[in-house]
Amino acid sequence: MFYASNDAKIANYEYFLSGDQTFSKFTLYGTNDQPYEDNPATGNNFSVDAGEVLDWDSEGKVKGGMIFYDRLTALEQIGLVPPANNTILPYLH
Numbered sequence: 001m002f003y004a005s006n007d008a009k010i011a012n013y014e015y016f017l018s019g020d021q022t023f024s025k026f027t028l029y030g031t032n033d034q035p036y037e038d039n040p041a042t043g044n045n046f047s048v049d050a051g052e053v054l055d056w057d058s059e060g061k062v063k064g065g066m067i068f069y070d071r072l073t074a075l076e077q078i079g080l081v082p083p084a085n086n087t088i089l090p091y092l093h
Contacts, residue, residue: 001046001074005030010050020058025051028069032078039080046077 002008008030016023029047050069057063075081 001028001030001032001036001048001069001071004032004034004036004041004078005046006033007031020056022054022056023051025049028074036078036080042079044078046074048074048077 008028010026010028013024013026026049027047028050029045031045032042034041048070050067052065052067054065055063072081072084076083
């Protein structure tokens with residue numbers, strides 16, 4: 001989503017360290033003001049939970065990692081997919 005938004009930001013971030021890995025969780029938010037994949041910008045806002053895992057070498061340099069976020073919710077919020085029918089949720093209580 002970062003490349004589809006000129007005003008993308010993160011907030012509510014927390015960092016955790018374990019050995020040679022760092023973990024972070026945060027909220028990713030912004031406006032879809034740039035094309036996303038083959039879709040034109042919608043001008044809609046998005047706000048989703050996200051996280052990142054980084055692997056560090058012995059010199060303190062990043063050697064790999066990944067970022068993850070709730071892509072389906074982001075696509076629903078910017079209007080590129082219809083909202084999910086959450087009829088199963090009442091049964092999960």
